[in-house]
Amino acid sequence: MKRTLNTTINRSKNEKNDEHYTQLADIENEVRHYRDQFRGKTVLCNCDDPRCSNFFKYFTRSFEILGLKRVIATCYKSQDVDLFTQKSCEKAVYQIYDGDANGNREVDDEEIDVKELEGDGSFDSPECLRLLDEADIVVTNPPFSRFLDFLPLLINRGKKFLILGNNLHATTKEIFPFFQSNQVWLGYYYGNMNFIVPDHYRLEGNRAWVDEKGQKWHSLGNIVWYTNLEVKKRHEPLTLFKKYDPVVNFKYFNYDAIDCNRYTDIPMDYFGEIGVPITYLCHHNPDQFELVGTALQLADMQKVKDRMGRCDGGRRFYREEGSRIVRMFDRIVIRRKDGNHAS
Numbered sequence: 001m002k003r004t005l006n007t008t009i010n011r012s013k014n015e016k017n018d019e020h021y022t023q024l025a026d027i028e029n030e031v032r033h034y035r036d037q038f039r040g041k042t043v044l045c046n047c048d049d050p051r052c053s054n055f056f057k058y059f060t061r062s063f064e065i066l067g068l069k070r071v072i073a074t075c076y077k078s079q080d081v082d083l084f085t086q087k088s089c090e091k092a093v094y095q096i097y098d099g100d101a102n103g104n105r106e107v108d109d110e111e112i113d114v115k116e117l118e119g120d121g122s123f124d125s126p127e128c129l130r131l132l133d134e135a136d137i138v139v140t141n142p143p144f145s146r147f148l149d150f151l152p153l154l155i156n157r158g159k160k161f162l163i164l165g166n167n168l169h170a171t172t173k174e175i176f177p178f179f180q181s182n183q184v185w186l187g188y189y190y191g192n193m194n195f196i197v198p199d200h201y202r203l204e205g206n207r208a209w210v211d212e213k214g215q216k217w218h219s220l221g222n223i224v225w226y227t228n229l230e231v232k233k234r235h236e237p238l239t240l241f242k243k244y245d246p247v248v249n250f251k252y253f254n255y256d257a258i259d260c261n262r263y264t265d266i267p268m269d270y271f272g273e274i275g276v277p278i279t280y281l282c283h284h285n286p287d288q289f290e291l292v293g294t295a296l297q298l299a300d301m302q303k304v305k306d307r308m309g310r311c312d313g314g315r316r317f318y319r320e321e322g323s324r325i326v327r328m329f330d331r332i333v334i335r336r337k338d339g340n341h342a343s
């Protein structure tokens, strides 16, 4: 999985595939779950050209409904960006909206304060960090290739956030510790999402297409919202109804935990460590289960090497199948919090 993620990140860096523009409906569909938490807040969209970002559009149009204090969007102008993007900006800019000043219930151009940035508008540049300090909540779809430093920056600056990402990022060494310490969790939506991509985008496979207007699209799977805003479902305990079955819930070859292929099948009568798919994180209740670690942290690859004479790929759990050992999909290891019982 690590290799796949790195490959995707590298491809993203090399081909500037960071340009995936989020649809208004996808933003609205998620933000509606957190409405009360936006009252009186300054929202920053810091990877967003305000002239075309649907995040900026959404928050300026919903300003009064959400009871916002201010919306700020900053536009990134990379040095080599013209080669790849369809952005028209000559300089990095930011825009500020403080609400419907003239009371006509519309977002008018004169109500938006447009300012130039000195630098390239990178989210971690000094002037963008000053805007970050002013903000209460960051809401955006950050560049895929910078996700692993984007999210930690928000946490280290004490910000609330709701940001789009791929679920593969969750088990990385940079991000998973924040899940373990309850500083980040997943929001409501999980799954496929369609993004508008620039004209230069290479259409490959059946997940990329051109619509009747000539607009290019790319659909990505395993899209999730990373957040530290309150999410009601994470306080609802999972109802466990399966019984531990040593055949179905076999022990891993290279780590002392049992496997559970679906979160709905977590056994109610097992109190040791259990390996579950990454999708479990969408249902994690921190009062019910502890996040022990990931296969990337825990798998004993020396044992695999001793058995096979080699190791293919990064750290993963293996299961025994007759005389063979078979590499598993990525796993997270959890343990019940309410169990002093022996498993």
Ligand SMILES: C[S@@+](CC[C@H](N)C(=O)[O-])C[C@H]1O[C@@H](n2cnc3c(N)ncnc32)[C@H](O)[C@@H]1O
Pocket: 018, 019, 020, 021, 022, 046, 047, 048, 049, 053, 054, 055, 075, 076, 121, 122, 123, 124, 140, 141, 142, 143, 144, 146
């Ligand atoms: C996945 S796209 C999403 C754009 C927009 N947030 C949206 O959802 O429609 C990520 C954007 O981040 C921009 N970007 C890349 N590097 C950046 C950086 N260091 N700082 C801020 N933005 C960056 C890219 O140019 C790209 O437009």
